[in-house]
Amino acid sequence: MRFFERQLLTLCTAALLAAAPAPALAAGAEEDAKTLFARGRELRGAGQCEQAIIAFRSALEIYPEGLGALRNIAECEEALGLYASARRDWWDLRRAALQSTEAKYAGWSEDAELRYRALGSKVGTLALKVQGAEGRQVRVALDGKPLDPRLLGIDLERDLGVHTIELFYGGAAPLTERIELTPGARRVVALTVPPPIAARDAPAAPSAPAPVPSSSGARTGGYIALGVGGAGAIATVVALAVRAGAVSAVEEGCSPAGDGAYVCPPSLQGDYDTGRTASTLAGVFAGVGLVGIGAGVTLLLLSPPSPASAAQGAPAARGALRSAELSLAPWPGGLGSRLRVRF
Template identity: 30%
Template sequence: MDRPLATAALLLALLVFAPAGAPAHAQDAAETSPSMQRTARSLYEDGVRAARARRWPEARGAFERSYALYPRPITLMNLAGAQRQTGRLVAASESYRRFLRDASERERRDYGAAIESALGGIDAQIAHATLRIEGLDPGDRVQLDGEALDPRALGTEIALDPGEHRVVIARTEQTLLDHPFTLREGERTEVALEVPRVVARVVVPEPAVVAQTAVAPPVTTEPDLHTEPPSGDDPTPWIVVGVGAGVVAIGVAILVGVLVAEGNGGELPQGSEPPIRL
């Protein structure tokens, strides 16, 4: 019988004969209410039925929820088997080892040998990768398969399940590197990466838009040229001030005409029109 089938047969045997009401540790039982224990046992039985039907993802989910409510070693042992069947080898190894630590003497006597055998097969399948990353800044974030990686893990072997993996390095809100890699069963490899240099981008601000208010030209209200001046005032300044240079020229011409007439003794040259007296 090959290894996966042997493991499945071993797990099914454990599922069939593991008593659903096996006692938990006294401390765990004291901290779990009766209603939570009943729910945990119901979930455990759901997991057993799913495992017998080889619906391993469903079985793993039921055992996980049952163990979270009522952490019995027997549930943990079955959870480990479902984790292995769904490719979660690292988690399965941890669960089996926790069972050996937490189980009662009777449970270790009944299942210890089978679990040690299962662990041997799992450890041979687990892959290991050593991540080496050059060019990291102190604030850079490294993620492995979507989880934050402790910087102390860099340069050391990390146990990983066979299959696809991904390293993502981010700085502030920018992803600097996104590197997928694949591991085979039992493979040991080194993943060497270098963070690309990031050229600081100079952001040129847009020119400020100054709101311009259209200013209407000043409205000059000219006095009515035909307005009668006050009594006794000389009308010439009113005409000059009111209508501008054109009228000034006319006024000058008029004055020149007056002066010329006066220079001739008050007589106008022949053919001349009499001056206009304002």
Template identity: 25%
Template sequence: MLLRRCVPFAAALFLLLPTGDALAQSDQDRAAARSLATQGAESFTSGRFEEAIDLLGRAEALVHAPTHLLLIARAQVRLGRLVAAKETYLRIVREELPPTAPSPFKRAQQDAREELAAIEPRIASLRIALEGAAGRKIGVKLDGQPVADALLGVHRPIDPGNHVVTVVPPGLAPIEQGVTIGDGERKELKIPVPEGPAVVPPPGGSVEGQGTWGGGQAEVPPVAPPGTPERKTNAAMLGGGIAATALGLGGVVVGSVFLAKSSGTQKEANDLSASRGCESQGSAGAECGPAIRAQITSLDADAASQQTIGAAGLIGGGVLLAGGVTLLVLELTSKPEPSSSAWIAPYVTPTGLGVRGAF
């Protein structure tokens, strides 16, 4: 029935309301909106509902028309997005049309009222209840989208179908729970939340300049004494070594390719010379004319150029490769240097994580 109702909209999807806002639109905007609306109607009738929503939304952004919104709402219904469709229908129903509004606009508003009444009983309701939260700040997502704290513990409208609720307690692994809701069903989902680790101060109380923080209870790891040798990476040497090695390998590969190519080009020149009787510059066979000699000369020159490039690539690449490998070996085999008296480092234990340091 909805498809049959949409067919007339393809011809009258875009009619301007005689208001100041509509009249303020440019001819280009009106023409573009009309084209987008027509394309959106065609996408809807072809069952490409996502595409229809996008095209009709673009048309609506250029020039407002209730007919745009009606097809958007119908596409949302076809995709099972009843909550979004209800809001779109409400926009149409609550709009005050002037007495001079085009008849397709008035008919769109009437259709919106009827279709809104049909989908409202199908919208489901879900209450997400966290057990054991104890006032903690716990992140909750519904189908990957964050859920506002105001919506926790109360019933909220939701589309029928399959959904995934993700709870992220601080300091603990996320908890996922699936739920399936039918048309108009009212369901409550209770998710137990385990207690997270609590922060325990280090033995002897707080020490200025040295301490731990984390998401909960954690054993205080032993503090490394100042002066303990720690290996420090020389970023410049390591980066230079990697870059030189990569460039060197590239040069060797390019050089090898050009040398192989020069060998093939020279063989082509020799074969052509032998087949046409051009054995030397001073003698010529019956088939060795000026054009053939010019071609042989060109091939010889190409082979020489390729050989030069190949040799340069091999030599340059080899030098860069050797230099890069040398830098990497020197950096990776360098001895650790004693650290200064001030230090800081992260740590992870089976029961928590944090940062330790001394200043």
């Protein structure tokens, strides 16, 4: 039953308030406003304008028709150096006095306009601009209060002193700037939205490594040429050995005929022909060997080191082929070949 009793009491109270005559309610509000107004006058007389403004504001909220509270607010703000706030309240007082039918407020609109214009040279103005916010949700706060986006770029009158501007753009912390307004100064603050993190902190694409001359083809060709040259050298040695054997047989069984010629019996004609053929082949194989080894050594000496060898440093360089030499020299019974390689 308690719940229904409370509901009934609430309904009755609402009905009584609705039935109460409006003049009675207005009279009560006016009396409360007068009490607060008197408290504000005491504080102002004691030099405590900041506390007095609070009392006057409360009185004005309770009874907006009491324009004396608004006038005292404007005068206190002017005394505190809050010229921009005072100008706004003087202009509000001018408009309210023009609308009022109370005889006691006659001439107040003219007084308010004079004070409004007199403070024009003392206020500072501030214009805020936002750059780089295309397609992004941003929010600007001035002295801790959100700023209507429609006011961006417009000169705003603000009280003298330090003001804090914050730009909220979705980052971990807002961009913050503090500026100081002096009498008659006009400040323009441009806030630049940082680029998105993905575009700002993305790692740079790795640059392509400098082209390294390929050494595998030249070195492979060098080794092949050395192999051919080595095979030619071996074939030369074999041909020279065959020739030596044939020459020995011809010298033992044939008679010299002068000018390096021999008179041989028919049975030794084959050895004689073999010796001549072997001598010819030895010259051919020796040429092939010289050309192959020379080309192979040249390719190996001119080819750049491999990347692995360059990274490892000196050990690989010390093992590289430096020079090679193939020479033919007369040996007993024919030609001999000699291969010298330096590392």
